[in-house]
Amino acid sequence: MNRVILFNKPFGVLSQFTDKGTEGSSRPTLSGFINEPGFYPAGRLDRDSEGLMVLTDNGALQARIAHPKYKRPKTYLVQVEGTPEAEALAALRSGVVLKDGKTAPAEVAQIEAPDLWPRDPPVRFRKTVPDAWLRITIREGRNRQVRRMTAHVGLPTLRLIRASVGDWHLNDLAPGAWRWATETGA
Numbered sequence: 200m201n202r203v204i205l206f207n208k209p210f211g212v213l214s215q216f217t218d219k220g221t222e223g224s225s226r227p228t229l230s231g232f233i234n235e236p237g238f239y240p241a242g243r244l245d246r247d248s249e250g251l252m253v254l255t256d257n258g259a260l261q262a263r264i265a266h267p268k269y270k271r272p273k274t275y276l277v278q279v280e281g282t283p284e285a286e287a288l289a290a291l292r293s294g295v296v297l298k299d300g301k302t303a304p305a306e307v308a309q310i311e312a313p314d315l316w317p318r319d320p321p322v323r324f325r326k327t328v329p330d331a332w333l334r335i336t337i338r339e340g341r342n343r344q345v346r347r348m349t350a351h352v353g354l355p356t357l358r359l360i361r362a363s364v365g366d367w368h369l370n371d372l373a374p375g376a377w378r379w380a381t382e383t384g385a
């Protein structure tokens with residue numbers, strides 16, 4: 200049986216077990232939260248993003264979770280700067296052209312602000328600039344894809360939280376906490 204860990208990655212944590220950055224760097228990594236030998240992340244989540252990471256001790260399962268050819272849905276809660284217009288949402292739904300090509304269509308819905316943990320540091324707040332929340336589901340995994348997509352339609356991302364990968368969901372998992380899961384999410 201393949202073992203799976205679901206982890207709620209906090210803001211500022213690298214999605215790897217060691218920091219291969221500049222010498223003397225001490226950025227937080229997964230090793231500060233997970234002490235289970237033989238586990239590896241199935242996909243990445245940017246340092247400035249939060250939310251669900253799936254880790255496994257099985258390379259084949261890791262590939263089925265992370266590789267774009269399997270088109271595993273990944274859903275994000277995205278706080279954007281600005282007020283989403285129908286045209287911007289329609290563009291995201293049909294796919295936008297980025298420097299590395301056109302994205303696949305995304306599922307996009309504007310949502311009420313979700314009940315989330317506070318972020319440290321907090322997202323900047325400007326009285327004169329509105330913000331909104333979107334739920335975006337993609338089936339690709341390009342580098343910083345959701346952030347680039349929202350910026351492309353004039354809605355820069357302020358906060359990004361991955362809520363699910365396949366059938367695995369963040370639910371009430373606290374930032375920095377993890378739990379065992381079954382392979383059914385794959």
